C-alpha cells in the first residue's frame with residue numbers, strides 16, 4: 108500500500124516529477140513528461156504497479172530527511188544498528204533524456220543496502236523485457252526504455268520481473284544509481300556523471316532561490332513554496348501544471364479523484380502572479396509565450412485548460428487496473444473539465460497580465476491583444492451561467508465568483524486603457540460592462556437578510572471564493588457586506604479553523620457524491636480576508652496553523668482532513684503553495700493584489 112500523502116517528497120527536472128516516500132521508495136514517476144504514462148504507479152495501486160525502493164536492507168522509514176538547502180535534491184538518512192547511511196535523490200535539469208539519480212553514501216559503520224526496481228510502463232500495466240547491455244540493465248516495452256547503471260557497478264540480479272541489487276557501504280563510500288528514460292527505438296542514451304549532475308542541480312536551484320525578494324519572517328516556507336511552484340513548470344514550453352499527480356483522492360475511498368497534470372489558465376496565472384510578486388520575471392515571459400500559442404485560434408474555441416504544449420484534447424478516461432490510492436476509485440487520466448465554461452479564468456489571466464504590465468513587464472502588443480480577445484469574449488458571455496472555479500459537474504449556475512472575476516477583467520482593462528489609451532480598445536463599452544456586472548452581483552449575489560454574498564444567484568449556500576472580493580478590489584475591505592461575508596464563511600464553512608470550498612450539505616451544487624476535506628487555498632484566503640478586514644492577530648494565527656499542515660519537507664496537498672489530520676488530494680498542489688506565498692507576502696506588508 109502507498110504511504111500517507113504527507114510522507115512523500117517531490118523531486119523533478121522541470122519536465123516531470125517523482126514522489127519519494129520516507130521508506131526510500133519512488134512510488135510515482137511519469138516519463139518523459141508530467142502528463143506521460145507513469146512507469147512507477149505504486150502510489151495508485153501497489154508495488155506491482157511499479158516503484159523503486161532503495162534503502163538499508165530490512166529498514167522502514169528513514170530516520171530524518173530534508174531537501175539540501177534551497178534545492179529540490181532530497182537527502183534521506185537512515186540510522187541503523189550497523190551504521191548510518193544517506194541517500195540523495197534528484198533529477199538533473201535535462202538536455203535530452205530524463206534521469207533519476209540516487210546517490211548512496213555511507214556515513215558510519217557498514218550498512219547493507221537493497222535496491223528493488225520494478226518498472227511497469229503505461230501506469231503500472233506493462234511489464235517490460237529486461238536485458239543487460241553495456242553495463243546497464245535495460246527495460247523495454249513498446250515506445251519506452253529505461254536504462255539503469257551504477258557507479259561503481261554493483262551486482263544486480265533479476266527476479267519476478269524486477270531488478271535487485273544488494274551491496275554494503277562503509278563510511279565515506281558512495282554508490283550512485285542512474286535511471287535514464289529513452290525512446291526505445293533510439294541508440295543508448297548519453298551517460299550522465301551523477302556527482303557532477305548533483306553539483307549543477309544544487310547550484311542551479313540555489314541561484315534561482317537567491318533571486319527571491321521576500322524579506323519577511325517566513326523565508327524558508329516561502330522559498331520552499333516557490334521552488335515547488337517552479338518545479339511544476341514545464342520548461343520547454345513555459346506551461347505550468349496544477350500538480351504532478353492524478354487521482355490522489357479528495358476523500359479517502361471516494362470518487363473525487365482528478366488528473367491535475369495539465370495547465371489551467373486559472374492555476375497557472377495565479378502561480379505566475381506568485382512568482383512575479385517575488386521577482387521571477389523570466390517565468391512570466393515564458394508563460395506569456397505559452398499562453399499566446401495555446402489560445403491562438405478562434406475566440407470561441409478558448410479553453411480553461413490545455414496540455415503542457417498547449418494541446419487541446421485531454422479526454423478523461425479511467426484506468427481500471429489501478430486499485431486507487433487507498434482504494435479510492437476510479438483512477439482517472441485526462442480531465443473532463445477541459446470543455447467547461449469557467450468565466451473566472453478570463454479575469455485571472457487579465458489580472459495577472461495587468462500586474463505584470465504595472466511592473467513594467469510583458470508590455471508587448473500581443474500580450475494586450477490576448478486581453479482584448481478575452482474581454483470581447485466576456486462581453487458576449489458574462490451573463491451566462493457557468494461551471495465556476497470549482498469545476499462543478501452539476502448544472503451550470505450564475506456563480507458569484509465568476510461574475511466578480513468578469514468585473515475584474517473589465518476593471519483591469521479599463522484601467523490599462525486609462526493609463527495608456529494608445530493600447531486600443533472600447534473603453535466605454537468595458538466601463539459599461541464593469542458597472543453592469545457590479546450592480547448585478549450586488550443585487551443578485553448578496554443575501555441582505557443574512558448579510559453575506561452567496562455561492563450563486565438566489566442560493567443560500569456560501570462559497571469560500573467570496574473571500575476574494577476585497578482582495579481583487581470589487582469592494583473595499585471595510586464594506587459591511589465584505590465583513591459580513593467573512594464572518595459567515597467563518598461561521599458556516601470552517602472546520603477546526605480551516606475552510607471548506609462550499610457547503611456539501613443540503614443542495615449538492617457540484618453533482619458529485621461523497622465528501623471532501625477543507626481546501627487549503629481557501630484557508631489562506633480566509634487569513635488574507637481577516638488581515639484586510641483588520642483582524643491581523645487572527646490572520647497571523649490562522650497562517651501559523653496552516654504552516655503546521657505542511658509536511659516535514661514543506662509541501663502541501665490540495666486539501667486537509669481535520670479529524671483524521673491528513674493531507675488529501677493531488678500533491679503537491681500549486682493552489683495551496685500559491686496561497687501560502689500570497690498570505691506570507693500580505694502579512695509582511697507586501698502585495699495587496701489589485
Ligand SMILES: OC[C@H]1O[C@H](O[C@H]2O[C@H](CO)[C@@H](O)[C@H](O)[C@H]2O)[C@H](O)[C@@H](O)[C@@H]1O
Nearest residue numbers: 349365371373374442444496497498499
Ligand atoms: O471538484 C471537482 C473538480 O475538481 C478538480 O478541480 C479542482 O482543481 C483544479 C486544478 O487545481 C482547480 O482549477 C479547480 O478550481 C478545482 O476545483 C478537477 O480538475 C475537476 O475536473 C473536477 O470537476
